[in-house]
Amino acid sequence: xxxLYLQDIRKSFGPTQVLHGVSLDVADGEMIVIVGASGCGKxxxxxxxxxxxxxxxGQVVIGGxxxxxxxxxxxxxxxxxxxxxxxxHMSVFGNMAYGLKIRxxxxxxxERRVKEAAELLGIGALLERRPRQLSxxxxxxxxxxxxxxxxxxxxxxxxxxxxxxxxLRVQMRAEIRRLQRRLGVTSLFVTHDQVEAMTLGxxxxxxxxxxxxxxxxxxxxxxxxxxxxxxxxxxxxxxNFLRGTLSHGGVVATLPGGVSVPLPGxxxxxxxxxxxxxxxxxxxxxxxxxxPVIELVEPLGSESVLHGRLPDGSPLTARxxxxxxxxxxxxxxLPPESLHVFDAGSGxxxxxVA
Amino acid sequence: MDLAEKTRRxxxxxxxxxxxxxxxxxxxxxxxxxxTIIGSTHDVNTIGRGDVPMVPGGEAVANYTxxxxxxxxxxxxxxxxRMLANSLVMALLIAFGKIAISLTSxxxxxxxxxxxxxxxxxLIFITLMLPVEVRIIPTFQVMVDLQLINTMTGLxxxxxxxxxxxxxxxxxxxxxPDEYVEAAKIDxxxxxxxxxxxxxxxxxxxxxxxxxxxxxxxxxQYLWPLLIVNDRSLETIVVGxxxxxxxxxxxxxxxxxxxxxxxxLLPPVAVVLLMQRWFVKGLTETEK
Numbered sequence: 001x002x003x004l005y006l007q008d009i010r011k012s013f014g015p016t017q018v019l020h021g022v023s024l025d026v027a028d029g030e031m032i033v034i035v036g037a038s039g040c041g042k043x044x045x046x047x048x049x050x051x052x053x054x055x056x057x058g059q060v061v062i063g064g065x066x067x068x069x070x071x072x073x074x075x076x077x078x079x080x081x082x083x084x085x086x087x088x089h090m091s092v093f094g095n096m097a098y099g100l101k102i103r104x105x106x107x108x109x110x111e112r113r114v115k116e117a118a119e120l121l122g123i124g125a126l127l128e129r130r131p132r133q134l135s136x137x138x139x140x141x142x143x144x145x146x147x148x149x150x151x152x153x154x155x156x157x158x159x160x161x162x163x164x165x166x167x168l169r170v171q172m173r174a175e176i177r178r179l180q181r182r183l184g185v186t187s188l189f190v191t192h193d194q195v196e197a198m199t200l201g202x203x204x205x206x207x208x209x210x211x212x213x214x215x216x217x218x219x220x221x222x223x224x225x226x227x228x229x230x231x232x233x234x235x236x237x238x239x240n241f242l243r244g245t246l247s248h249g250g251v252v253a254t255l256p257g258g259v260s261v262p263l264p265g266x267x268x269x270x271x272x273x274x275x276x277x278x279x280x281x282x283x284x285x286x287x288x289x290x291x292p293v294i295e296l297v298e299p300l301g302s303e304s305v306l307h308g309r310l311p312d313g314s315p316l317t318a319r320x321x322x323x324x325x326x327x328x329x330x331x332x333x334l335p336p337e338s339l340h341v342f343d344a345g346s347g348x349x350x351x352x353v354a
Numbered sequence: 355m356d357l358a359e360k361t362r363r364x365x366x367x368x369x370x371x372x373x374x375x376x377x378x379x380x381x382x383x384x385x386x387x388x389x390t391i392i393g394s395t396h397d398v399n400t401i402g403r404g405d406v407p408m409v410p411g412g413e414a415v416a417n418y419t420x421x422x423x424x425x426x427x428x429x430x431x432x433x434x435x436r437m438l439a440n441s442l443v444m445a446l447l448i449a450f451g452k453i454a455i456s457l458t459s460x461x462x463x464x465x466x467x468x469x470x471x472x473x474x475x476x477l478i479f480i481t482l483m484l485p486v487e488v489r490i491i492p493t494f495q496v497m498v499d500l501q502l503i504n505t506m507t508g509l510x511x512x513x514x515x516x517x518x519x520x521x522x523x524x525x526x527x528x529x530x531p532d533e534y535v536e537a538a539k540i541d542x543x544x545x546x547x548x549x550x551x552x553x554x555x556x557x558x559x560x561x562x563x564x565x566x567x568x569x570x571x572x573x574x575q576y577l578w579p580l581l582i583v584n585d586r587s588l589e590t591i592v593v594g595x596x597x598x599x600x601x602x603x604x605x606x607x608x609x610x611x612x613x614x615x616x617x618x619l620l621p622p623v624a625v626v627l628l629m630q631r632w633f634v635k636g637l638t639e640t641e642k
Binding site: 050051052071072073077078079081082083084085087088089090098099102103146 | 531533534536537539540541542543547551552555556
């Protein structure tokens with residue numbers, strides 16, 4: 001158990017720079033989820049922490065010790081791989097014991113730790129089996145067990161749930177979270193799945209193009225996304241963006257169709273171009289706002305997702321309660337308190353000034 | 355009804371034709387071996403007359419004993435027991451030597467990044483294109499210089515380097531997922547440890563399959579042993595067998611020669627039979 005501190009990690013593969021300086025401060029026992037689309041550098045970051053890749057510049061500090069130049073084995077970290085990487089010729093016991101065996105832990109101690117971890121994960125009856133005789137979920141548990149028995153300073157998860165089917169994924173997700181809380185081991189968890197990220201992490205790191213776009217708690221990221229990328233990435237269906245121009249001293253945005261949208265506060269000087277973001281679930285039926293034409297209704301039971309187009313042709317998604325909604329013209333209002341305002345040029349969030 | 359009858363007939367016809375072809379093939383392959391075995395059970399005069407009997411004779415024990423203890427042929431050469439031992443040692447050393455060398459060199463080429471890695475790989479690869487016969491005279495000269503003529507070392511060492519086996523293992527190693535390497539790194543296993551604990555166990559079936567091929571390759575070596583060995587006590591059975599057959603009008607002891615040939619046949623057959631399961635496994639599946 002330890003803290004983790006990353007200072008301005010940069011990484012280039014030849015001329016291509018994939019990490020543009022990521023800094024992160026992880027508290028003891030914290031679960032950090034690194035989330036982003038593929039190619040954003042999230043796996044590279046994790047592998048740098050593990051020591052499987054060497055950063056071009058920057059520092060990795062685990063438990064107060066600079067491990068930047070150390071081999072993976074000397075960093076005292078354990079990693080769960082996407083395909084689990086269980087040695088196929090070893091039994092479950094052999095797989096879990098291997099790291100301890102190499103470190104010269106006494107036999108009795110190995111036995112005790114493996115048994116304990118196996119009980120914790122509910123795979124106590126499988127210790128003699130080979131990995132190929134296990135189901136996906138069981139393999140996943142063995143991979144977790146291999147990490148747990150090491151009692152490392154840091155758990156590193158590299159998309160460990162993406163090879164499981166949907167139902168099992170939800171179940172394992174909860175299990176990983178419970179286990180991590182119980183063991184209190186500082187963890188980094190890489191995923192491309194935003195639901196996984198929201199439910200697992202104490203804090204999220206949203207990666208975009210080699211930058212950490214935002215580092216915050218899941219709710220904070222949802223409520224106050226730092227830029228349009230984060231806003232569009234977190235939340236499902238994705239946030240709607242409307243282009244507008246500020247007027248009335250910066251408290252109202254005028255949309256291209258001439259609709260005026262009151263903002264929660266002053267967002268800048270008159271004439272500034274802004275992007276107004278509103279989550280589909282925050283749109284409410286009512287006159288005085290947008291008037292899209294609904295083209296597709298997806299009933300989900302207790303609520304429905306409505307896909308439509310605004311008069312100027314831009315798409316709009318709304319999530320409304322109730323299962324029955326007609327297609328065709330609809331009037332929606334924009335509650336000012338649920339609006340997010342972003343700079344149209346940089347995409348950065350503009351905090352309302354009251 | 356009529357149609358069903360037709361189908362049945364066609365099936366039977368197909369079965370008969372395929373079986374006839376197979377039986378014909380088996381006969382063509384098996385007949386020389388049958389002849390050898392029959393020949394080894396008659397006395398020298400019966401075969402010497404020129405008509406080869408098709409049924410076993412009563413001299414089997416005498417022929418096999420003579421071949422094993424004294425040898426036969428013009429020179430009353432080396433006993434088959436001795437030659438079998440020589441061949442066995444040579445074939446085993448070649449097979450194990452080749453496997454050891456190619457495993458380690460393939461491991462180096464696949465799992466390590468060092469300057470000149472691809473150069474090494476290509477150098478190994480290029481030697482594939484040079485058959486042993488092309489470099490046999492220079493190799494002989496080297497062995498003379500090293501005073502390894504008439505030694506087991508001289509017999510075995512030049513045959514050990516194996517580009518084919520190295521390539522085979524390289525291809526296999528390339529299929530081992532990177533994650534195993536990384537998991538081992540995090541587990542703290544060094545390169546040698548990883549080789550012993552992960553790569554070697556995963557390669558077992560491949561090693562077994564290759565062992566069969568290489569053992570037979572070693573066993574059947576003819577040209578090189580013929581050149582490098584003229585000491586009777588180091589004679590291998592394949593070379594010894596041909597030396598037993600005289601040219602011209604000399605009288606060959608065909609019965610003893612046949613018996614020796616049967617001896618020469620037995621070890622490779624035994625290896626194939628014993629290793630068959632592994633052999634097929636190694637060629638068709640990998641434990642992943």
